Amino acid sequence: MKIEHIAIWVKDIDKVCEFYRKYFGGVVHPIYHNPAKQFTSRFVTFDDGARLEIMHRPDIDHVWPVTSLQSDMLTLGHAGVQAPRRDTRDRMFHVEHLGFAHLSFSVGSKGEVDRLTKQMYADGIQVVGEPRTTGDGYYESVVLDPEGNRVEITV
Template sequence: MTELDHIALYTSQLEVIRHFYEKYFGATTNEKYVNPRKGFESYFLSFSGESRLEIMQKKTVANGANSEGTEYLGLTHFALSVGNKEEVVQLTERLRADGHKVVGEPRTTGDGYYESVVLDPDGNRVEIIAS
């Protein structure tokens, strides 16, 4: 059986992104990995269950050409399950109140998920779903 172990994202604001996922999604973080020779730093963020998000920073990685929050070919979003519909609504409103952009209001989608869509500080689309 194949399982998705983790998704990795490059960022230019490693500590801001780490704090965002810890604060709003309860991620726990490993000790920062630093490779000074390559100018590389990273964290693995763990969520309940086995899923992880690797966030990485490297000065030589160019900023993407995609506009904040736009959809494009390739990885376009990932979903984090927070429990139930009420928790989706509450977290969405908390993020909005804290100044984060909500690009999809809480709703039941055609494929049966109850979800909202927010942008993390780098503009990555994060679906907040009810499990």
């Protein structure tokens, strides 16, 4: 058994597909559009067969950006929902939540983790975790894709 694909709702399909193509070598497939459901998607396939489905529907627009910081609390989105602030990374685009936390790409070596992270930083990609060895032994960095999804770059 294997995971067939992972799907991500996004606002800008082309921008997100280009990120995964440029930095991780994904092959972007033709766009699919279902006008009756106002649904659009594209698959991005990687060398090992893994696939992402990058999806958009105009009624799915519920990113909860941080709208204010008050001591140890965050105010999220238009609803004014309050959530505890865990650390400075929460300020970027999101707050930790139940569900999928990140995608992880193995790039083969510590040197490639360092090189790719440095390239992304120079290109204006938000780096939220500098290259380091984690407590469980992974050498990784963490960046945000164009829609604020966490992406780990690891050996």
